[in-house]
Amino acid sequence: MKTKTSFTCSECGYISPKWVGKCPNCEAWNTFSETAKETSRIKGRVRVEPKDVKKLTIKESSKSAKRIPLTMEEANRVLGGGILEGSITLLTGEPGIGKSTLTIQICDQIAALDKKVLYISGEESQHQIAGRAKRLGIDTDKLLFLAETNSETILESIKKEKPDFVVIDSVQVLFSHDIQSTSGSISQVRYAAELFMEFAKTTNTPVVLIGHVTKDGNLAGPRVLEHLVDTVLYLEGDRFHQFRILRSQKNRFGSTNEIGIFEMGEKGLVEVSNPSAQFLEGRKEHAIGSAITVTLEGTRPILIEVQALANITPFGYPKRTATGYDVNRMQLLISVLQKYAKTNLSNQDIFVNVVGGMKIKDPSCDLGVLMAIASSFLQKTIPSDTCYIGEVGLSGEIRAVSQLDKRVKEAKKLGFKNVVTPAQVKDIVSAVRAL
Ligand code: TYD
Numbered sequence: 349m350k351t352k353t354s355f356t357c358s359e360c361g362y363i364s365p366k367w368v369g370k371c372p373n374c375e376a377w378n379t380f381s382e383t384a385k386e387t388s389r390i391k392g393r394v395r396v397e398p399k400d401v402k403k404l405t406i407k408e409s410s411k412s413a414k415r416i417p418l419t420m421e422e423a424n425r426v427l428g429g430g431i432l433e434g435s436i437t438l439l440t441g442e443p444g445i446g447k448s449t450l451t452i453q454i455c456d457q458i459a460a461l462d463k464k465v466l467y468i469s470g471e472e473s474q475h476q477i478a479g480r481a482k483r484l485g486i487d488t489d490k491l492l493f494l495a496e497t498n499s500e501t502i503l504e505s506i507k508k509e510k511p512d513f514v515v516i517d518s519v520q521v522l523f524s525h526d527i528q529s530t531s532g533s534i535s536q537v538r539y540a541a542e543l544f545m546e547f548a549k550t551t552n553t554p555v556v557l558i559g560h561v562t563k564d565g566n567l568a569g570p571r572v573l574e575h576l577v578d579t580v581l582y583l584e585g586d587r588f589h590q591f592r593i594l595r596s597q598k599n600r601f602g603s604t605n606e607i608g609i610f611e612m613g614e615k616g617l618v619e620v621s622n623p624s625a626q627f628l629e630g631r632k633e634h635a636i637g638s639a640i641t642v643t644l645e646g647t648r649p650i651l652i653e654v655q656a657l658a659n660i661t662p663f664g665y666p667k668r669t670a671t672g673y674d675v676n677r678m679q680l681l682i683s684v685l686q687k688y689a690k691t692n693l694s695n696q697d698i699f700v701n702v703v704g705g706m707k708i709k710d711p712s713c714d715l716g717v718l719m720a721i722a723s724s725f726l727q728k729t730i731p732s733d734t735c736y737i738g739e740v741g742l743s744g745e746i747r748a749v750s751q752l753d754k755r756v757k758e759a760k761k762l763g764f765k766n767v768v769t770p771a772q773v774k775d776i777v778s779a780v781r782a783l
């Protein structure tokens with residue numbers, strides 16, 4: 349039988365017969381690695397029989413699969429109302445962000461419903477996991493544990509044990525002797541995911557796979573598994589800030605529009621049910637270079653403080669950096685401000701920071717960011733009961749945003765009397781002049 353070596357891109361799974369430096373599919377550099385030898389197909393060897401097709405209708409009783417509700421409402425919302433039986437979920441995020449912490453807390457909540465929960469770790473020892481669970485106040489007697497990295501051994505163990513819920517931490521450390529590549533490689537990761545998916549579907553057991561992503565948000569894993577699993581959850585945030593956001597990137601059984609907000613504390617992840625109030629906590633009244641805006645995360649409006657610092661540059665080339673905000677978008681706002689509001693920012697270093705470690709992508713925050721920059725440059729304070737909503741266009745106009753009513757309502761609820769919206773102020777010149 350013929351054998352063939354192929355090379356696979358760790359970003360998108362593209363297969364090439366020879367090694368290439370740049371992926372012709374996703375254009376990523378240096379992502380190809382040698383994958384398992386594939387046996388070439390031999391035509392006509394296997395005979396297949398046709399199967400009977402049937403009507404799409406299903407029986408009433410099996411229409412809605414059962415969900416296991418969690419006590420964390422924030423997590424329930426993202427999942428679409430709890431963990432669906434027989435579903436396979438991939439939880440990803442940067443190392444150290446809190447994936448293991450979140451899953452052990454979920455395990456505890458499921459075990460409290462008198463369900464058999466099995467936590468499988470290939471990364472940490474029993475001692476480490478138990479230590480963490482204890483610190484979190486979890487009853488470790490209620491959880492089952494297995495330290496293993498061999499995919500087949502894990503599969504046989506869970507088949508034997510028959511738990512109601514399984515967590516595998518993490519998919520990157522799994523390996524199978526049937527696959528001739530190292531653990532963490534595309535073929536190992538994909539093979540393991542397929543194995544556990546089959547298990548989840550045939551036994552109706554929900555499985556959560558944990559997978560790490562690297563700094564740039566990719567890795568052999570999450571990307572190639574996305575189409576396989578039912579749900580992909582991202583745990584995001586800044587390791588040095590307390591806030592964590594659980595976001596669903598894909599959800600076959602719910603909306604991908606919802607997020608869950610948590611705070612990492614001594615007792616693990618704690619739900620934040622009133623994020624606006626939390627994000628504004630500790631805000632200095634009448635500060636220069638600080639503006640409040642409203643971002644829409646899923647269906648929820650959240651008030652956020654944006655800080656800016658404009659300072660004369662000691663070098664010829666001004667420095668512009670942004671934390672939690674797209675630096676190119678910030679450059680654009682600076683350009684607009686410079687051209688239309690007659691502010692000479694060409695010799696200014698400008699820094700923008702979104703408070704609380706949140707990342708904002710919503711264009712309706714443009715005006716808030718722009719006003720924070722203007723406030724710092726002009727050394728004028730923004731009244732602490734003022735908040736800005738609006739997208740900034742290239743000719744300095746303030747454009748309408750989606751779901752304005754919802755945003756305004758949230759701002760009013762938190763005591764903002766003056767909510768500047770595109771309906772009131774048509775261009776940035778008048779907004780800046782009002783400072
Ligand atoms: P962890 O869940 O191990 O991250 P991951 O599995 O995503 O790699 O969490 C790691 C960080 O969380 C670690 O730096 C310590 C912090 N942490 C807390 O702040 N409070 C806690 O109660 C726990 C368990 C962890």
Ligand code: MG
Nearest residue numbers: 447448471517
């Ligand atoms: Mg971990």
